[in-house]
Amino acid sequence: MFFVLVIGIMVVSWVVQNRLKGKFKKYSQIGLSKGLSGKEVAELMLSDNGIHDVQVVSVQGKLTDHYNPADKTVNLSPEVYSGRSVMSAAVAAHECGHAIQHAQAYGPLQMRSTLVPLQNVSGRVINFIFMAMLVSSFGLQLIPLQIAGIAIVAAYAIFTLFAFITLPVEYDATRRALAWVNERNITTGEEHKMADDALNAAANTYLVAALGSLAMLLYYALAFLGND
Numbered sequence: 001m002f003f004v005l006v007i008g009i010m011v012v013s014w015v016v017q018n019r020l021k022g023k024f025k026k027y028s029q030i031g032l033s034k035g036l037s038g039k040e041v042a043e044l045m046l047s048d049n050g051i052h053d054v055q056v057v058s059v060q061g062k063l064t065d066h067y068n069p070a071d072k073t074v075n076l077s078p079e080v081y082s083g084r085s086v087m088s089a090a091v092a093a094h095e096c097g098h099a100i101q102h103a104q105a106y107g108p109l110q111m112r113s114t115l116v117p118l119q120n121v122s123g124r125v126i127n128f129i130f131m132a133m134l135v136s137s138f139g140l141q142l143i144p145l146q147i148a149g150i151a152i153v154a155a156y157a158i159f160t161l162f163a164f165i166t167l168p169v170e171y172d173a174t175r176r177a178l179a180w181v182n183e184r185n186i187t188t189g190e191e192h193k194m195a196d197d198a199l200n201a202a203a204n205t206y207l208v209a210a211l212g213s214l215a216m217l218l219y220y221a222l223a224f225l226g227n228d
Helices: 002-028 038-048 078-082 086-103 107-136 145-183 190-225
Strands: 055-058 066-068 073-076
Touching: 002 086, 002 190, 038 055, 038 073, 038 078, 038 086, 038 145, 055 078, 066 086, 073 078, 073 086, 078 086, 086 107, 086 145, 086 190, 107 145, 145 190
Parallel strands: 055 073
Antiparallel strands: 066 073
16 A cells, blocks of 8 residues: 555656646746846845845756755856746745745754754665665675664654655745745736746645655555564
């Protein structure tokens, strides 16, 4: 039953990701009436919120946009950084939403940042255990199955906690972005609806990821601990 659930979530995730890519492509081709680039939108939003110690930079790749609290940089993909489209404005404003969260010590963002080291360690633990289990299949048992099971469940519990804490962080950044572009008249009329559609499609990818992580946690919990 859980196998079917996991497959279902994987299919939904694929659909959501492809919808996001489609919206990104569509709205990237619609020019912003204000004519501002993503970089200019980001700098204006930061300035309006009294943030002057965050740098807006361009990073390689597509859909690689993110805010880095460690060095206080809003990192925008080339298409967003230089683009003057509805999508560029929406994405740039969203990432600035994270910068504002950081400046205001937004609780869920602080919690997520605290969990990053645990998330990274859990990823390494999972990789080691799965490699050890692969070796065990050839007759050399490196880790007792019960200990491996407990470690896997603990790691997925951290993944799941991280994924669900990410949800309010992303939805709040979207809320801040949409409110600001509307109040500042960065987007008008249909442009604002497009920005709303694009950012909510992006947020849905995090929701699906969180549900997928929860499904995997339940699967491993039942597989390794269900008979205890």
